[in-house]
Amino acid sequence: MTSILELNGVTKTYKQGHEQLTVLDHLSMRVDSGEFGAILGPSGSGKSTLLSIVGALTRPSSGEVIINGCNVHAMNGKEQTSLRLKEIGFIFQQSNLVPFLTVEEQLLLVGKLTKQKDGLQERAVELLTHLGLEERLSHYPEQLSGGEQQRVAIARALMNEPKLILADEPTASLDRERGKSVVDLLVKETKERNIATIMVTHDETMIGKCDWVYRMG
Secondary structure, X not given: OOEEEEEEEEEEEEEEOOEEEEEEEEEEEEEEOOOEEEEEOOOOOOHHHHHHHHOXXXXXXXXXXXXXXXXXXXXXXXXXXXXXXXXXXXXXXXXXXXXXXXXXXXXXXXXXXXXXXXXXXXXXXXXXXXXXXXXXXXXXXXXXXXXXXXXXXXXXXXXXXXXXXXXXXXXXXXXHHHHHHHHHHHHHXXXXXXXXXXXXXXXXXXXXXXXXXEXXX
16 A cells, blocks of 8 residues: 555644643654545544645644655645645535536636646546536536535545545535435545545544544544
8 A cells, every 4th residue: 555644743733822722742644545534523623723734734833744755844835735736635514616617617627727738628527427417517506406516526626636635524514314425425436546535524423434533632
């Protein structure tokens, strides 16, 4: 197995008045290709902070984050932006789709940002068809159900062929049945593409198919 992500002694502290608050304390973990894992914990336990650090959106107070062999926080801002665009796919609690773009255009935008040139439209259509959205290509987000919106968000996250998917509470706005179908889809894509996925959740019912679970708080 290939290591996609390594965390070595990651610590994050914040100043709160005269006190120092430690959110993450010397956290270490390794995630390999083909693994679907969950970070589980209540609100305020540091789950989203951890995901933000892994995604090169927040700098740790100390420690290393290695993605695909690269030390993320030794990079400059431009290099981190490039890493996020090329190596990481993000999925959020709300699908965060652009309201004035059609389903197909959501994916084409990612392709343009990552400077993909050849076969961009074919790739977008292929991905959306693969995820059962072929009838929705010209629909706008408001015309989709919550589950469909999250499937578009998954397709969008896969558009740049990332090595790592970071999913922050991707089922929180869905009912249980739709939530489980979204998790099943993420597991399937992780295994088939031999990538790594980390899902942040507070919901114990969503972790049944995880290869590992890291509990916080």
